[in-house]
Every structure is written in C-alpha cells, then in structure tokens.
Amino acid sequence: MAELSNTVSQRAARNRWLLLTPALIILIFAASGPLLITLFYSFLTPGDYGGVEWKFSTDAWFGVLMQRDIFDDTLGWSDAHLSILWRSVKLSVLTTIACLFFGFPTAYFIATRPKKQREFWMLLIIIPFWTNLLIRTFAILELIRNEGTINSILIALGIIDEPIQMLFTEFSIILGMVYVYLPLMVLPIYAALERLDFRLVEAGYDLYATRFNVLRRVILPLVKPGVIAGSILVLVPSLGAYVTPRVMGGGNQLMLGNLIELQFGQGRNWPLGAALSITLLAIVMVALLAYVRAAGNEEVKHG
Amino acid sequence: MAKRGFDIRKLRGFSGIAMTCFVMLYMPIVLLVVYSFNAGTSVAIWEGFSWRWYVSAWDNEMVQEATVRSLIIALSAAAIATTAAVLAALATTRNRKFRGQTAIFALIHQPLMVPEIVTAVALLIFFATIKVATGYTGLMYLIIAHSAFCIPFAYLPIRARLQGMDLSLEQAAADLYATPFQVFRRVTLPQLWPGILAGAMLAFVISLDDVVITEFVKSAGQDTLPTYMLGQLRRVVTPEINAISTVLLMISVLMVIAYTLLSRTKK
Numbered sequence: 001m002a003e004l005s006n007t008v009s010q011r012a013a014r015n016r017w018l019l020l021t022p023a024l025i026i027l028i029f030a031a032s033g034p035l036l037i038t039l040f041y042s043f044l045t046p047g048d049y050g051g052v053e054w055k056f057s058t059d060a061w062f063g064v065l066m067q068r069d070i071f072d073d074t075l076g077w078s079d080a081h082l083s084i085l086w087r088s089v090k091l092s093v094l095t096t097i098a099c100l101f102f103g104f105p106t107a108y109f110i111a112t113r114p115k116k117q118r119e120f121w122m123l124l125i126i127i128p129f130w131t132n133l134l135i136r137t138f139a140i141l142e143l144i145r146n147e148g149t150i151n152s153i154l155i156a157l158g159i160i161d162e163p164i165q166m167l168f169t170e171f172s173i174i175l176g177m178v179y180v181y182l183p184l185m186v187l188p189i190y191a192a193l194e195r196l197d198f199r200l201v202e203a204g205y206d207l208y209a210t211r212f213n214v215l216r217r218v219i220l221p222l223v224k225p226g227v228i229a230g231s232i233l234v235l236v237p238s239l240g241a242y243v244t245p246r247v248m249g250g251g252n253q254l255m256l257g258n259l260i261e262l263q264f265g266q267g268r269n270w271p272l273g274a275a276l277s278i279t280l281l282a283i284v285m286v287a288l289l290a291y292v293r294a295a296g297n298e299e300v301k302h303g
Numbered sequence: 304m305a306k307r308g309f310d311i312r313k314l315r316g317f318s319g320i321a322m323t324c325f326v327m328l329y330m331p332i333v334l335l336v337v338y339s340f341n342a343g344t345s346v347a348i349w350e351g352f353s354w355r356w357y358v359s360a361w362d363n364e365m366v367q368e369a370t371v372r373s374l375i376i377a378l379s380a381a382a383i384a385t386t387a388a389v390l391a392a393l394a395t396t397r398n399r400k401f402r403g404q405t406a407i408f409a410l411i412h413q414p415l416m417v418p419e420i421v422t423a424v425a426l427l428i429f430f431a432t433i434k435v436a437t438g439y440t441g442l443m444y445l446i447i448a449h450s451a452f453c454i455p456f457a458y459l460p461i462r463a464r465l466q467g468m469d470l471s472l473e474q475a476a477a478d479l480y481a482t483p484f485q486v487f488r489r490v491t492l493p494q495l496w497p498g499i500l501a502g503a504m505l506a507f508v509i510s511l512d513d514v515v516i517t518e519f520v521k522s523a524g525q526d527t528l529p530t531y532m533l534g535q536l537r538r539v540v541t542p543e544i545n546a547i548s549t550v551l552l553m554i555s556v557l558m559v560i561a562y563t564l565l566s567r568t569k570k
Contacts, residue, residue, distance in 0.1 A: 013401065019394035020407065023387040023454055030451035031413050034425035041428055051431070102324050105314075109321030112312040123563060128328050130505075130562075131555045132512040134529050135548040138536065139331035142338070142346050142545075149334055152347040182328065202311050211314060240418025242515050247536060257420040264427060264519070274428065277421045284418055 035281075042274035050268045060271035064279050081259070088256040091170060091245075092238035095177040096185075099234045100227070102178070103185030107226075110186075111193035122190065129183035137247045140179050144172060168250035176248040177238050184237070185230040192226025193219075225295060232291040236284050256280050332552065339545035346542055356546040365531060366547065373511055373527040376442065380449035381457070381507040387450070388457035388502055389495070393487075396465040414452035422452065423519035430520060440522040448520045449510040456509050457502035460566055464498025501565040508558045511551070 042060050044052040065085075067078040110121040128136060143149050144166040151163035166172055196219065204214040220227070242257030249255070254262075260280065263273030339357070343350030360366050395407060414422065430444045472494070476486045514529040521530065528547060535544055 012398075016394040016398075016401065019390040021390075023391040023411065023458075024407075026383070026387055026447065026451050027410050027413065027454060030426060030447045031417075031422065032410060034429035035417070035421070037429050037432075038421075038425040102320060102327075105317035105320035106324040108314065108317050123560075124325060124328070126563070127556055127559050128332070130508060130559045131332070132529065132548070132551055134512070134514050134532060135335070135551060136332070138532070138544065138548060139335040141536070142335060142540070143331050147345070147347055149347050179327070179331070182324070198311060205309075205311055215314060236416075237418070240420050242420040242423075243533070247533075257418070260420055260424055261519075264424065270428065273424060277424045280418055281421050284416070288416060 038274045046269045060275040063272045095238045096234045098178045099185040107186045107189035172248040176244040181234045184233040188229035189226040192223035339549045341542045356542040360543050360546045369526045369528045369531040377510040379446045380510040383450040384453035384506045385457045385503040392461040419515040423516045427519040453506035457506040460501040461498045497565045
C-alpha cells in the first residue's frame, strides 16, 4: 500500500514538472537567466564601441558611486551619480507621499459608498491603471507643456504673458509619476478599508473621540497593512521609472533608469550599466523585503 | 435613531480630495481624446471638429507597419504566455506544498517585482550576444521577451479561477471512469475558460502597451506603436499622436470592461 501511494505521488510530481516546463523555460530564458548574465557582465571591462571585453574588472562597481580624477587618478565620490541617485530616491519618496495624500481619501470615499456604487467607482480607478503608461504620461505632457492646455488658457485669459515653465522640472516628473501610479495606491487601501468594521468607528465616537482622533487611533491602525502595501506598490516602480522621467524630465532631470540607459547608448559602458541595474534591483529588493517583514509582523500581531 | 445629522462614515475634506482625484485622473485623458478630433495642427488650440488626424494616421506607412508588428507580437505573446500559464496554474494550484514551490512562485512573479528597465537591459545584453552569434534579428526576440513578462499577468487570474473551482466535479468524473485527459477536457477546461480568457486579455493588453522592454530589445526598424510614439514625442507633436493614443485607449478600456465582467464571481 505504501509502495502504491509512493508511485502515485512520484507520477504526480513528474506531471507537475512537465506542466511547469514551458513557463520555466520561457522565464529562465527571458527573465532570470539574463539577470544572471547582467551580474556577470558588471565584472567585465567595457569594449571600445559598446559591448564588453572578456577581462575581469571591478571598475564598473567602483563607478557606481566613485570616479577617478582625470588629472591625478585619485578615487573620489562621483557627484553626478550621487546626485542622480539622490534625485531618484527623493522624487520616489515625494511621489509616494503625494499618492498617499490623494489616494487614501479617494479609497475612503469609495469604501463608504453604498455597495452597488463601489464597483463603478473602482472601475474608474482600474481603467487608467490598465491604460498605456506612455499615453497617460503623454496626456499630462500636453496639459503642462509651454504650448499646452494650461498655459494656452492662462494666456488667452490674459493672466500671464509668458508661458509658465512647468515641463522638464522635478515637479513635472513628480506630477507625472503621481498621475500614473496613483491607482496602485488606491487599490490596496480600498481593499483594507472595505473590510473595516465601522462599528469600531462608531464605538470611538460614542467614547467622545473627535473625527481626527477616530481617523488616527481607529481607522489608520486598522488599515495600516493596506497603506504599507500601497506605498510599496508606488515606491518600487517610481524608483525604477524610465518613461516618465524621460518624457517629463526632458534629459536634464535624470533618474536612475535614465542613467542606466545612457550607459548603453552614448556612454558605451555596458559593465557600468549592468552594475547600475543590479544596484537598482538591490534597492528595490530591500524595499520589498522591508514590506514582507512589515506585513509578516502585522499578521503575527493580529493572528 | 438619534444619530441623525451625524454620519460616522464622513471625514471632512475627504470627498473633496476624492473628487479632485477623479477629475485629475480623467481630465488629461479626456483632453487627449478631444484634441485628436482637432481640425488644426495644435494639441492645445481648438479649431473645429475633423477626422483628419485619424485619416493621416491610417495613411502613415510607419504607423501601419508598427500596428501590424504590435498586433503580431501581442497576439503571439498572449497565446504563448496563456498556454504556459494554464499549464503552470494546473501544476501549482490545489495541491499540497511541494519542494521548490517557493522558488517556482518567485520565478513566475519575477517580472512583476524586477523593475522593467533592469529586465530590459538584461535582455539587451543577452540578446545582443545571440544576435551576433546567430545573425538572426527577427521578431522572435520581442515575442519571447513579451511572453516572459506576460506570464504572471495570465497566471494570476487563471490561478484565482482554479482556486475557486469545486474539486468534487472532477472527482465525480474520475469515479465515472473518465481518463485524466477526459476530465481535463470535459470538466476542468469548461469551468476554467473565463479565467483563461481573462488571463489572455490581460496578457494581450500588457504586451500591446509595453514601451521599455520593447525599446531595448527591438532591432533597427522594429518599432511597435508605443516605441513609435515615444520616438515621435521628441519632435513637434501633432494630433496624429492623439488619434493613435485614442485608438489604443479604446482597446484598453474595452478589454478592462470585458475582463471585469469575466472575472466577476457568479452571484
């Protein structure tokens, strides 16, 4: 009997791996495998016309944060890279905060609608989420460019004579990222708010809490997992953003994603580009791990 | 009911911010669509209604080629990713935890976690080597790259559907001497069908919309609609871009609505 069940489970295991084979082949060939090759490339020497020479070197990794002085060859901090890294982190955090400021009330508004209306409001959030990111960035671009809608209207009304320069600034990048990533903040917060037991809110008011105190002491602690999830969902793609800073920043306000691209275009330094990619990946992984730990703690507390 | 006039669900200012959000989300898109019908060449000054930019996009050879290319890639990638995702979902759902399960899940979800630019660069490096070695520069690179990042999007709705399905029907079929294949063909597949369709549609939209990975993987002259548009943004923008955007928007909206209807649980 034991033998029989053994062969059955063996066959089940064999079938399982057979079924998984197509997905695994594609993913290893076009997702995981290339990542390992990228890590490998970051330890090679750049070729003269792009590509690499097969010589081991750790220069690319030094190049992520450091640079050699062109005159006396001493190692120093690379101001350009540090400022781009700082801008990436700063703009991503600001984007997350702005998304939270707009996203939380929106999720709350939807969650407090009558049940039948909620699906409609959620569809309004989901539609932009599945719409082409480039098109949405382009829509914002048309709104704020110098010949764009806002400036044209203001000039037509005679409020200003010269168009206000809004495009190609850090502000325009944040605006673009908030616009494209906002649904990612609303979705998880809504999911948490929908499960919120409003009897607890009522209990708070019965005990003479003010509205602000109910929000701070009752609602926020209960939906904290949703808030954390939303923040991570916005922070991670912001850190790796490429299209939005390229379109809204116009080549002056580089973020990490654009710096990486440069190494494969004009920069012709593939190993440095590879090392920068792995750095970006590491930053994102740290953010994701922090989230997994925070979510895990939350479960232990409530479980 | 002494609580009249005091709504416990109300928080001051929240509805206002929410309304601002909805207006902000839709106003740029609405303007984009409106100006695609502009008779003038500006994307900001309205000069009357006309279809001219749709006609001009339709007649633009670059747009035609990019559209065909986008469709070939999106249809192939959706078909490949959905097939792989169905098989993977069958293997990883409704069973006890098996060895290597965590690694498998990490692998399947990798395209969702790794920033697109990182994957794009990795594929550029890897495929550049293959291109040199084999001399082949066709569309297969793009199709395989798209298939890979579409797999998790196809996998998630299919797996969700599979998890909600009743095992007893399949057991009943097996009790009535159906072979495993017959059980799959006659019992599992018909129930799973809405999930498969939903997954395929998501994969199609995701592939159709992709910019970053396509931009890095494509060989010269292999523009898809989004990369064509990205290239055009460097120049003076005419409402032709709005017209193309509007068509792509319509496809996405229709797909999302169909997806929502399909993945809605029966009531």
